Amino acid sequence: MRVFVLDKNLKPLDPCHQARARELLKKGRAKVFKRYPFTILLLDRTVEESVTHPHRIKIDPGSKTTGVAVVQEKTGRVTSALEVSHRGQRIKDALESRRALRRGRRNRKTRYRKPRFLNRTRKPGWLPPSIESRISNIETWVRRIRKLCPVTAISQELVRFDLQKMQNLEISEVDYQRGELFGFEVKEYLLQKWGRKCAYCGAENVPFEIDHIVAKSKGGSNRVSNLTLSCHSCNQSKGNKPVEKFLKKKPEVLKRIKAQAKTPLKDAAAVNTTRWELYRRLQSTGLPVEVGSGGLTKFNRKIRGIEKTHWTDATCVGTSTPMRLLLNGVKPLIIKAKGHGKRQRCGTDRYGFPIRHAPSQKSFMGFQTGDLVKAHVRQGKYQGNYTGRIAIRFKPSFKLTTGGKSFDVHPKYLKTIHKADGYEYVS
Numbered sequence: 001m002r003v004f005v006l007d008k009n010l011k012p013l014d015p016c017h018q019a020r021a022r023e024l025l026k027k028g029r030a031k032v033f034k035r036y037p038f039t040i041l042l043l044d045r046t047v048e049e050s051v052t053h054p055h056r057i058k059i060d061p062g063s064k065t066t067g068v069a070v071v072q073e074k075t076g077r078v079t080s081a082l083e084v085s086h087r088g089q090r091i092k093d094a095l096e097s098r099r100a101l102r103r104g105r106r107n108r109k110t111r112y113r114k115p116r117f118l119n120r121t122r123k124p125g126w127l128p129p130s131i132e133s134r135i136s137n138i139e140t141w142v143r144r145i146r147k148l149c150p151v152t153a154i155s156q157e158l159v160r161f162d163l164q165k166m167q168n169l170e171i172s173e174v175d176y177q178r179g180e181l182f183g184f185e186v187k188e189y190l191l192q193k194w195g196r197k198c199a200y201c202g203a204e205n206v207p208f209e210i211d212h213i214v215a216k217s218k219g220g221s222n223r224v225s226n227l228t229l230s231c232h233s234c235n236q237s238k239g240n241k242p243v244e245k246f247l248k249k250k251p252e253v254l255k256r257i258k259a260q261a262k263t264p265l266k267d268a269a270a271v272n273t274t275r276w277e278l279y280r281r282l283q284s285t286g287l288p289v290e291v292g293s294g295g296l297t298k299f300n301r302k303i304r305g306i307e308k309t310h311w312t313d314a315t316c317v318g319t320s321t322p323m324r325l326l327l328n329g330v331k332p333l334i335i336k337a338k339g340h341g342k343r344q345r346c347g348t349d350r351y352g353f354p355i356r357h358a359p360s361q362k363s364f365m366g367f368q369t370g371d372l373v374k375a376h377v378r379q380g381k382y383q384g385n386y387t388g389r390i391a392i393r394f395k396p397s398f399k400l401t402t403g404g405k406s407f408d409v410h411p412k413y414l415k416t417i418h419k420a421d422g423y424e425y426v427s
Contacts, residue, residue: 001332003016003018003040006040009047013045013047013052014052034418036335036423036425054073054074055150055151056070056071057145059317060157061138061159061274062086064086065310066137067311067332073322076323077326081311081315082141083332084335084336085336085337087133151287152288153287153320155291155292187208190227192267198231200234200257207231208230211234297313297318300317315327333426336425337422338423341362345357367411367416370391370422370424371390371416372389372418372425373388373414376413377409382407382409386400388401396410396412397409
């Protein structure tokens, strides 16, 4: 993992090795500019006096986690890697909770009001908040990386899940003129759906084969709902037997397979919904945007012998992927979206009655909930030095969380090392 470097005018330079960054800091030629992602500011250099090389941001969008990698175009060196966890499901749960409270309040001994839903309009391109948050997270990190690194291009995996054909894969026209990447597309979906393990015996880390739950010789189809993953031995043992007969002695496994074969396609639908809107917003940056399919990403990763993770998938997005990728020493920065607080002004109990009210201010004595701080506690039970996150109270007694424990600390013992920005980091 390389360190981002800025010149004295806050213009991005090429990232440098960690040892070089330590040397510059030790000699006083640089100072720490940002903790996450770690960035230094050179005090004696400008971009005109330096040579920079083009870098490319590569994005592997996902429903729950998105992988991002920064690759130097000429050398193929991966200078930085991120894995951003989205909070779409938490947003959806919060909206449903608000909806339930409002509906209960309106129906509880109140006068009749006509429905107002037909006179509400939405702007073109509107997306639900849970979906919009995924795109906003990616936009945020593309914008931040561009401020820290000389980026000249973007690559995006334009994932294509045909939801209709997932329900009915009986396609014609020479199977959509499928090429050599077709098998990668279908198998990648099955690997995600079945958790990368054999559906019958649970084996992992072995070569998997695509098996028909109802054999084709017995009238089964090529629909994805009829496909599963199997290891070679289970596939041979099952043959064209009915799955009920093959799993006669494993009723729990049979029940699980039948239920999982028709699992909802919520994650695939979320990716489908956001892919083109994300592409349009990346184009609005003014940089050239390259797209590639999920099958091409897996193809690139397989022929280079790279282990699958979110960030390594991102390094293999698109046809611009160098034949040799330098991944040694790269450790991704794990980022979790936490939001910027609540707009809810009144807290309620489980029956919907108000029990507390939120204060109008978000900060107190220069601190804000979510700030990463260093604490030097001089006396008492928790005497010592700590690094953790704080939750403020509007009195000089904040809650500090560090190392799995929480305790109260006076703000005079605290020093902010990273301001709350809506994300939590694990390096």
